[in-house]
Amino acid sequence: MESSSSSYGIEQLQKRCFHEWMSIQAKHIVDLKEALISQRNNDHHLQELVGKIVNDFQVYVEKRSELSHRCCAAYFAPSWHSPLENSLLWMGGCRPSSFIRLIYALCGSKAEAQLSKYLLNIDDENFDIDHDGSMSDLTATQLAKINELQMKVVKEEDKISKESANLQDDVSDIPIAAYATDVAVEADVEVGDVLDKHEERMAVVLVEADKLRFETLRKILEVVTPVQAAEFLLAGKKLRMSLQEWGRVREEVCARAPLPQEADPGTQTRTML
Template sequence: MAASDQTKEACIYQEWMNLQEQELTELTRAVSGGATGAELSQLIERVMAHFVDYMQKRSRMARVDVSPYFAPTWCTSLERSVLWIGGCRPSSFIRLIYALCGLEIESHLAEFLRGARIGNLGELTAAQVAMVDGLQAKTIREERKLSARMAGRSSEMSGNLEAALDKHGRAMAEILEEADRLRLSSLRELIGILTPPQA
């Protein structure tokens, strides 16, 4: 990949990160400002649309050269250490929900003991917890399948090196796209389980 392509990818990534910060601020203000469920749903859909747009840009760039996505120079060492097929593990969304549920319960313990309902993550219903558990199991199965495909790619390298590398790159780009689709579908399903204020 040419240096200008790496710069372009780094710019796309940085734009997306900046957009995420802005949208997180907007979502936080909306929740604390008493936005309606419909207003929150609109904001969430806009955030998801931006995620899809970012995935499409990544996919186009990965078809040119996929290798930078597996050790991106635009990420910190810590970020690179937790990468899974060019991004975060979809199951990490679910682990984050579980962690936030615990924090919400701790921070609002006195209110919970008084019987107050706030509508946040600390108030997941039993049905929601069961759905999140099911989503986690399904997501981990899909992660394992994609990880196995990634591991199998290295054993298929043989013959004409240039042709093998091209084939390998195309296959890696396809796996990256599948991983992005799994990230998106897991996130969409998780958002569907949660109420708008929880999401």
């Protein structure tokens, strides 16, 4: 088990890794917006940009994997996230199936097209969200492939969730449970070994979840056109950045909220009578 000072140091590395990734995503947003406006009909340029973004994500996933094997607990409730962001986490990140739900939100009806325009955040008056090849123009064949992918991804998510639940159940087993009954007060070393093993196994679960996130993204990009890929990535990244901002704002609101006043015990008794 890592010492407390060592664990803190690793957590700081994890935090720095996350903030570096968010900075990279902010640059991705700028690059994608520019490409969709000025290079929309240049498939080669869009493919290169999408490929670079996928590679950046893979590098980030690999860094997370390396850091998680040194100390993974922080990834399941990161101190660098807002409470809102943490409340939406699944295995240290977003659900891979949420990628597919975003696709459904970006295609189809006029209302969904308006949502797409908001998520893409492109205000250029010459930009038309309904251009041929956009996310709103997914073909029946593409939708069928995406639907098939969704079923597979949800099945894999359930499998990983079950693995995590089993690990949580194991923590309640002996010798940790002995502490609840004061039977094994001298079991510190044994408990430490159990927690070390638990964290090692949770790191494996985190890596599996990250792999599923990456593979889901990669398979989605195999189905869509270069323009659709750029629109999808832009929408997802803008949504992620917005979530971070919404979480920050809600934290500030909660911090300013007045604390509830405690009722006077005597007054409360008289009221009850």
